[in-house]
Amino acid sequence: MINYPNGKKRKYNALKISQANRGMTLEKDLNRSNKYFLEKNIANIHKKPTPIQIVSVDYPKRSAAKITEAYFKVASTTDYNGVYKGRAIDFEAKECSQKSFPLKSIHQHQIQHLKSVIHHGAIAFMIIRFTSLDETFFVNAKDIINIYENKEKTRKSIPYSWFKKNCHLIPFNLLVPVNYIKVLDELYF
Amino acid sequence: MINYPNGKKRKYNALKISQANRGMTLEKDLNRSNKYFLEKNIANIHKKPTPIQIVSVDYPKRSAAKITEAYFKVASTTDYNGVYKGRAIDFEAKECSQKSFPLKSIHQHQIQHLKSVIHHGAIAFMIIRFTSLDETFFVNAKDIINIYENKEKTRKSIPYSWFKKNCHLIPFNLLVPVNYIKVLDELYF
Numbered sequence: 482m483i484n485y486p487n488g489k490k491r492k493y494n495a496l497k498i499s500q501a502n503r504g505m506t507l508e509k510d511l512n513r514s515n516k517y518f519l520e521k522n523i524a525n526i527h528k529k530p531t532p533i534q535i536v537s538v539d540y541p542k543r544s545a546a547k548i549t550e551a552y553f554k555v556a557s558t559t560d561y562n563g564v565y566k567g568r569a570i571d572f573e574a575k576e577c578s579q580k581s582f583p584l585k586s587i588h589q590h591q592i593q594h595l596k597s598v599i600h601h602g603a604i605a606f607m608i609i610r611f612t613s614l615d616e617t618f619f620v621n622a623k624d625i626i627n628i629y630e631n632k633e634k635t636r637k638s639i640p641y642s643w644f645k646k647n648c649h650l651i652p653f654n655l656l657v658p659v660n661y662i663k664v665l666d667e668l669y670f
Numbered sequence: 671m672i673n674y675p676n677g678k679k680r681k682y683n684a685l686k687i688s689q690a691n692r693g694m695t696l697e698k699d700l701n702r703s704n705k706y707f708l709e710k711n712i713a714n715i716h717k718k719p720t721p722i723q724i725v726s727v728d729y730p731k732r733s734a735a736k737i738t739e740a741y742f743k744v745a746s747t748t749d750y751n752g753v754y755k756g757r758a759i760d761f762e763a764k765e766c767s768q769k770s771f772p773l774k775s776i777h778q779h780q781i782q783h784l785k786s787v788i789h790h791g792a793i794a795f796m797i798i799r800f801t802s803l804d805e806t807f808f809v810n811a812k813d814i815i816n817i818y819e820n821k822e823k824t825r826k827s828i829p830y831s832w833f834k835k836n837c838h839l840i841p842f843n844l845l846v847p848v849n850y851i852k853v854l855d856e857l858y859f
Contacts, residue, residue, distance in 0.1 A: 525786045532719035548740040567791030569753035597714045602756030
């Protein structure tokens with residue numbers, strides 16, 4: 482490797498860089514994918530806004546209302562929902578920096594929510610990205626619920642190998658960074 | 671009517687008071703109804719949080735993050751969605767204090783959103799309450815879209831009589847203040 486005059490090493494690993502850049506964050510990638518699905522009339526799926534408890538608001542003259550005190554609330558549902566080919570779609574998305582997915586990153590009320598929407602007929606799943614590997618999995622909600630509800634007896638996290646064996650890798654491309662619709666087509670339609 | 675010693679008239683119109691109280695606001699009534707549907711395992715339908723643009727956040731030691739500057743954003747979708755008997759449900763709710771519903775209270779992007787979810791197979795509608803009459807109507811989204819898209823040629827508001835003639839009055843009771851599920855059952859299931 483050649484040192485630049487400033488002493489910094491030039492990075493030749495262009496492929497690795499592009500893979501890292503392509504990631505951005507899972508949320509941005511999902512927003513971009515959902516925007517594509519919406520504009521191409523493929524599906525109508527949105528991220529719900531972050532729930533916020535507003536405490537005080539200023540109403541300055543001639544300008545927009547300004548929130549001056551507010552707090553983040555815990556979401557009682559999952560982050561994403563919508564409709565695809567007549568079916569209600571409901572999912573939660575999580576990034577994971579370790580090689581094992583910690584079960585505590587899913588809240589009890591989110592598990593309840595997933596069970597409830599499955600009961601009412603929605604297609605429910607989780608999208609879990611292992612950021613260090615840049616691999617994004619489609620996980621059937623039923624599998625996560627099963628593991629979660631037996632966790633006392635078994636484990637506190639789910640190893641990467643379990644995802645590799647039991648879940649679907651979600652294909653990536655520049656237009657649609659997280660093409661979970663492709664996985665839905667294979668599994669349900 | 672008897673005047674009290676303080677000169678105020680005692681109100682004998684108990685029925686009118688109870689009707690006024692029963693109203694609270696449409697949003698509260700819908701939240702209570704949706705809570706009932708959720709707990710009784712009838713449907714899973716939620717109001718989306720209000721979208722907010724966060725500008726600055728304080729992180730005081732040992733306490734929750736405090737949002738100190740934020741602004742309301744215009745919603746790009748409708749306020750309510752979820753799943754009932756396997757179908758995706760999507761609707762917007764509006765209160766109307768006049769005897770005619772002003773079309774400007776529905777945004778163009780909400781009309782676009784309703785068209786899109788219908789295209790993908792959701793059941794889409796609006797719930798419109800005439801507060802002075804305390805009557806709440808279930809309005810098929812297609813009807814509102816038709817009127818909205820022809821509004822240049824016709825009218826700027828929809829009179830109460832149109833709702834009375836073309837829409838379904840949503841039944842009220844104390845447990846379920848806005849029982850739109852009953853209307854869905856009649857129309858779709």
